Amino acid sequence: MRNFKVISFIVLSFLFLTKTSYAQIVISSPNLGFSQACASSSFNTYDVTFSFSPEAELNSTNQFILELSDGTGSFTNPTTLYTSDEGDVTVSPATFSFSFPTTIAGESYKLRIKSTSPATTSSGSLSFSAYYKVHDTQFSINNLVSTGVYCAGGSYLLTIDDPGNESNDSPLQYSSLTFNWFKETSETTSVFVTSGATLSVTEPGTYFVETNYGSCTSNSYSNRVIVEEVDPETEATINSSLGNPFCQSEGFTTLNTIIGKSYQWYKDGEEISGATNQSYVTNESGTYTVDIDLDDCVQNGAIDLQSNGFASSIDIPETNYLNTGETLFITVTTDANNPEFEWYLNDNIISGASTNNYEAIQIGNYKVVIRQTSGCISDREFIFTIIEPFPDVAKIPNLISPNGDGLNDTWVIPQEYVKGTITKVMILNSQRKIVFETSDYLNNWPENQLKFKDVNQIYYYIIITQDNKFKKGTITIIK
Numbered sequence: 041m042r043n044f045k046v047i048s049f050i051v052l053s054f055l056f057l058t059k060t061s062y063a064q065i066v067i068s069s070p071n072l073g074f075s076q077a078c079a080s081s082s083f084n085t086y087d088v089t090f091s092f093s094p095e096a097e098l099n100s101t102n103q104f105i106l107e108l109s110d111g112t113g114s115f116t117n118p119t120t121l122y123t124s125d126e127g128d129v130t131v132s133p134a135t136f137s138f139s140f141p142t143t144i145a146g147e148s149y150k151l152r153i154k155s156t157s158p159a160t161t162s163s164g165s166l167s168f169s170a171y172y173k174v175h176d177t178q179f180s181i182n183n184l185v186s187t188g189v190y191c192a193g194g195s196y197l198l199t200i201d202d203p204g205n206e207s208n209d210s211p212l213q214y215s216s217l218t219f220n221w222f223k224e225t226s227e228t229t230s231v232f233v234t235s236g237a238t239l240s241v242t243e244p245g246t247y248f249v250e251t252n253y254g255s256c257t258s259n260s261y262s263n264r265v266i267v268e269e270v271d272p273e274t275e276a277t278i279n280s281s282l283g284n285p286f287c288q289s290e291g292f293t294t295l296n297t298i299i300g301k302s303y304q305w306y307k308d309g310e311e312i313s314g315a316t317n318q319s320y321v322t323n324e325s326g327t328y329t330v331d332i333d334l335d336d337c338v339q340n341g342a343i344d345l346q347s348n349g350f351a352s353s354i355d356i357p358e359t360n361y362l363n364t365g366e367t368l369f370i371t372v373t374t375d376a377n378n379p380e381f382e383w384y385l386n387d388n389i390i391s392g393a394s395t396n397n398y399e400a401i402q403i404g405n406y407k408v409v410i411r412q413t414s415g416c417i418s419d420r421e422f423i424f425t426i427i428e429p430f431p432d433v434a435k436i437p438n439l440i441s442p443n444g445d446g447l448n449d450t451w452v453i454p455q456e457y458v459k460g461t462i463t464k465v466m467i468l469n470s471q472r473k474i475v476f477e478t479s480d481y482l483n484n485w486p487e488n489q490l491k492f493k494d495v496n497q498i499y500y501y502i503i504i505t506q507d508n509k510f511k512k513g514t515i516t517i518i519k
Contacts, residue, residue, distance in 0.1 A: 063099075067092045067162035068133075070106075070151045077140055077149075077170035078256035084139040084172070090153045090162065091133040099157035100127045106136050106153060111146020113167055121151075142172045143216055147254055171253040173260065175211040181249060181262040182299075188267040189276075189298045190241065191336035196267050198239045198247055211251050211260060212237060218252040224264070241267045270298075276332055276341035285346035287416035288323055295320045297341050300332035323347070349416040350376040354408065354424070359460055361429040368400040368426060376412035376420075383408050403427050430458045430483055436503070436511065441518045442486055451515060452483045457503055464504040467515070472500070490517060 073087035088106065092098075103126055107118035122138040150164035180201045182188060190196035200219065202212040211217050221239045222230040224246040233239065233247070241247060244267060251260035270276070280286055282293035296319040297303070305315035306329045312320070320328070325347040332339045352374035362368050372381065374396070383393035384407040390398070400406065409421045433454050442449045457463045459480040467476040467485060476485050490497070496516050503511035 063097045063158050065092050065094065065097045065155060065158060065160050067153050067155060067160055069163045070153055070165040072151070072165055072168060073135075074168070076168050076255060077144070078173065078253065078258075079140045079142075079144070079171070080173040080176055085137055086140065087135055087137050088151055088165070089133055089135045092153075092155070092160075093132060095130060095132055097158065098127075098130055098155070102127060102129075102155055102157040104129050104134065104136075104153055104155055106138060106151060108140070108144075109150040109152075109164065111144075111149060111170075113148045113150045113164065115150070115152060115164065118152075140170055140172060142174055144170045144172050145216065145218070145252070145254075146170060169254045169256070171256045173251075173253055173256065173258055174214050175209065175217060175251055175260045176258055177209045178259055179210055179262055180208050182265045184263060185299050186263065186265060187298055188241070188265055189270045189300070189334060189339075190267070191334050192269055192271055194242075194334075194336040196241045198241060198249075198265060198267070200237050200249060200262065219249050220252050221247060221249045223247055244269045268298075270334065270337075270339055272337040272339050274339070276330070276339045278328065278330065278341045278343040280343065280345060284343065285325075285349045285416075287349060287418055288347050289416065289418045292321045292323045293345075295322065295328055295330075295343065295345070297330050297332060298339070300339075301335045302333040304331045306330070348412075348418045348420065350374060350379075350412050350418070350420075352376065352410050352420050352422075354422040356424055358424050360424060360426045362400070362403055362426045363429060366401075369397065370400060370406075370408070370424075371397045372408055372410060372422070374410050374420075376410055377415045378413040380411045380413055381408060382411070400426055427459075427482070430455050436501075436513060438514055439516050439518065442490060443519060450483055451485050451501075453481070453503070457481065457505070457511075458483060462506045464502075466502045466504075468500040468502070470498055470500075475499070 068091040071089045073089065077086060104124045105120060106122040107115065108121050109115045109118060119141060121140070122136045147169045148167045149170045150167055152164050153162040154160070181198055183201060188196045188198070200210060200212055201208055202210045211219070218235060219237055220235050221233040223233050224230045235252065239247060239249070246264050246266050248264050249262045251258060253260065276298050278295055278297045280293045280295055282290055286293040299318060303316050303318055305312045305320045308326050322345070325345050327342065327344050329340060329342045332341065352372060355371045356368070360368055379396070381394055381396055383390040383398050385402065386404045398408070403426045405425050407421055407423050409419055411419050431452050433452055436453050437451065440448050440451050457465065459482055462479060463481065464479050465477070465481040466474055469475050496518050499515040499517065501513055501515055
């Protein structure tokens with residue numbers, strides 16, 4: 041009887057030890073609460089659910105551990121995402137909430153569950169893509185220049201702008217990111233070109249780049265750049281920011297051409313000093329050209345820039361002659377929209393003169409202002425002078441008496457040498473110093489009272505006509 045009790049104790053002890061040593065549980069493959077993980081600073085909370093059995097086999101010190109594979113699904117070096125407290129999870133199924141690390145970037149991640157007591161590991165979950173969007177704002181390429189050109193047979197390099205600043209949150213600040221370049225095939229579709237921080241373009245098209253977040257949607261993408269292949273024999277485009285013709289009342293217009301290595305601008309065939317940028321600012325009409333160095337070739341561009349948007353003309357010359365009692369009829373012609381007219385005499389507005397014509401009866405300095413009042417609000421003006429006709433003298437006088445008696449007070453010369461004939465008139469004193477010089481002589485020398493040192497002062501004159509014929513002589517001044 042004693043032996044039976046000993047044998048029974050041994051058997052029971054063996055059975056207890058056997059159960060303790062070989063207690064096991066089975067953990068199901070994790071059931072994902074998501075199809076892909078697109079984490080960011082504003083959202084990074086995900087759920088996973090798993091089952092295990094039998095519940096009774098868990099020891100009181102057991103912990104469940106959630107592990108993440110690498111981006112290819114390998115658990116060689118897993119990342120721990122969550123660890124439960126000892127004995128905290130005892131009922132199946134269980135759900136864990138967790139966050140992904142900021143370094144995730146791949147298409148084939150998996151999750152698995154491990155227990156510590158007893159030690160068991162589940163199989164991996166279904167594969168899923170996972171990315172942490174450390175950068176999720178728009179950024180710039182090509183310094184925000186929307187166009188680029190390269191010479192036939194060459195290439196054009198597009199780069200992500202760096203470093204980042206307040207106006208450009210560059211993704212190059214984040215070393216973990218990679219980038220995909222695309223070429224547009226329509227307004228809504230595009231094709232993948234290559235990966236990297238730069239793109240050497242050898243085919244014309246519209247290009248842009250996105251931060252590589254796989255199938256996750258993101259705002260981390262660049263501006264579009266239109267790249268063209270150019271033939272040096274064709275002209276480069278030049279655009280005017282205010283259009284062409286442009287409205288001068290709106291200020292200066294900016295002429296802008298294609299991007300290149302260096303530039304030189306010209307106006308009406310003359311080089312513009314210092315105009316060596318991609319753009320040129322002006323408020324003057326004219327023919328503007330530019331030479332663009334594209335490194336592999338040089339291309340030229342041209343624009344006939346027009347201003348104001350309306351044309352006007354006046355039917356009289358700048359200098360006019362009017363005898364006493366005569367009338368000069370002036371007419372202005374214009375294609376301005378809803379034009380208004382203002383006439384001035386000696387810088388004073390002429391009351392009641394508001395049409396496109398005027399009858400002048402006085403000598404003086406005149407001005408007419410034409411104003412376009414709709415569309416491009418702008419002005420044009422014409423300036424003209426009305427003077428008394430020059431006396432028709434036959435010879436150049438050599439004697440004058442500027443004493444204010446109204447007779448022979450100024451040196452009056454033949455009409456062939458006065459204003460309008462482009463004749464140069466010079467008067468020199470007795471020391472051969474020039475005291476008067478003009479190409480528009482008005483028979484008005486001397487305009488000021490001369491200081492007499494001698495009773496009869498001697499001056500010298502030189503007259504040079506438009507065809508370089510010379511006249512020389514003396515002028516005697518008497519009181």
